[in-house]
Amino acid sequence: MAQDRPLTTPPARKPRADSVKNRERLLLAAAEVFRAGGPEASLEAVARRAGVGIGTLYRHFPTREALFEAVYRREVEQLVDLAAQLCEREPPIQALRLWLHAGVGMAATKRGMLTALALAIDSSSEIYAYSFAHLTRALEALLSRASAAGAIRADVGPEDVLQAMVGLSMMGRQPGWEANAIRLLDIFVDGLGASAIGEMPES
Structure with a gap:
């Protein structure tokens, strides 16, 4: 056998x-x-x-939901990769600013999906948890670098900045909202820097 x-x-x-x-x-x-x-x-x-x-x-x-999730995950991954790239090639405050600008672009895609596909993503969904965890870690790296350089105040966390970015990106649907969101984010980042300068000890 x-x-x-x-x-x-x-x-x-x-x-x-x-x-x-x-x-x-x-x-x-x-x-x-x-x-x-x-x-x-x-x-x-x-x-x-x-x-x-x-x-x-x-x-x-x-399904359209499968396509939505794939696009959203891809953009989250691109933002995470961008944070690492910006940390290598840009000054700390500029790296933070450019990353937030890119985040507005991702929010613009998400808004279009939510409007066109009527697909709601809530805080209990798996993709929300996935994106929040990855974006928070990417933003933490940018903030820690900027804080260590004395470029921004030290008491702001990634959740605070992420909330500001998302809030400004979702505040309206009028024409030109994206440019306005970026302008307001620039003011926000400038405020973080001004606060850091004000807190620095006198020589």
Whole structure:
């Protein structure tokens, strides 16, 4: 009798290159379409912008919620990566400012998704917990660096700044809201710096 061969699990098949490329194109297109919002923010519009058929979109993202979550997670990951990059190449206060500007851009995409897809993300959801934890850690690194350099006051935490960014990003839907949110965030960051200067001991 032949000796039984041990059972082995076949290695997982890697996604095809064209499939990976299509998924990335769909995520980029979805971010642009959802950012614009309005009646044109449909899954069909996403597929058209990505240059693929609607069937390809559904193979990657069976529901609009799945597409929403993938886009949102991708933008959170990009913001986390950006924080590390800014810490390496920018002065502390400028790194914080540029990161908050990018955060407004992410909020703009999220607003478009919420409006177009009628999809609510509340504080009890898994994706809220995921994004809050990752963004808080990224912001903590930026704030700690700025505080250690004496560029901002030391008693502000990442939750405070994140709340300010989200609040300013969601305060209205009038034309030009994004530029206004960035302007107000700049004032907020300037205030943190001015407070730090005022607290520094005299020589």
